[in-house]
Amino acid sequence: MTYAPTRPTERTDREALRVLAADSSTQDADLLVPELRRHGFRTEHVRTGAEALRHCRKADLLLVDLDLPDRDGVELCRSIRAVCDVAIIVVTARDTELDRVLSLRAGADDYVVKPCGLAELIARIEAVMRRVRLQPSVPDDVISVGSLRIDHRTREILMDGRRIEVTRKEFDLLYLLASRPGNVFSRRQIMAQVWSDPRSKPGRTIDTHISSLRGKLGCSQWITTVRGVGFRLGLA
Template sequence: MENNASEAEALVRGLRRHGHEVDNVATGGAALRNYENADLVLLDLELPDLDGLEVCRGIRSACDIPVIAVTARGSELDRVLGLQAGADDYLVKPYGFRELMARMEAVMRRAQRPQRPASKVISHGPLRVDACSREVTLGGRTIDLTRKEFDLLYLLASRPDTVIPRKRLMQEVWGDSWSRRTVDTHVSSLRNKLGASGWIITVRGVGFRLGDG
């Protein structure tokens, strides 16, 4: 969804020329009513009725449909807030159509990867990570994580005594579309949600490992 009508029409035409089926809506409310049949959501964060970040959180809380935030907000804080709201990628206007297509393809490749073993449940002290339901609990309390936060925590928890190199985390969780700042942002968000920085230990110059909280 794109908040500028002329830009939206041009974007829809371009996507359709490349073989995509496209539904365009102009408001956040309409997006929340119509996203369920989509394979991917392009979400403009400047909406006439709702905060785009709240729309992103609403979609992410209900399902794992890939979301790319498309916005004129280009500061580091804006990117951090977009990723923490559940966006899989963040594209700042003005952007090139080829870049948008490449980011869409990268996000869809990651979304189509086989799911992790259905019966796998990892317990580490009071922390419990369930790969089947993709739920995390800490001392019996449910921790609400985005898809990427869950994938990052699962990877660390599945190798609790191992320092996992930063590059490996980036490649396994974000595929071929990532930056150093991306993993740092998600680690910081995970620590906040788990309530203690000790759950994820930084090994300077190497990577990260799971801690004991």
């Protein structure tokens, strides 16, 4: 794939825009990332879906290739959209209507087919970000649900002002459920987001962590089991 160099245009607020490119092709990334940086974007590159999932909250926009070594890009879009509202543009060589439809339904904001010109990609990035910025911005570093407060920056959980000690996985699990209170997260989603492994059977792993969290929160009604589907966070 080639990204023809272009003259840097007016940067406006690009210096503040954090772009994460998820692409298994080092050759493509080595061409794209320096060009985006030259045009003022703060751009990083990861090669796997698991890495993209771990770092998605630190980005303003993701460029996702559908052909990743550890998971399909459509599945990755769906997993990312379950935990945050970061903008997503699929950039891939796959050019079928089905891939476009599945990607957009999975949460992608736009779809670009390789090879594409750098000027077009930048224009699409700017168009997507204009749409995103028109929406209300809700910071997700601190989530408050009733008397429960979860601070992602300090990884601290407070209940009525009292600190609750949890393990790393318990924190990640509770933060995921609290990111969309009332929404049901399937076991597969939880394995993908918390354990970065959507293919493994959860067994009793999730149930054990849920049980521990219920005990520490002091009320089983904080986390509701939706039989045959998964779990959701409610109000105790």
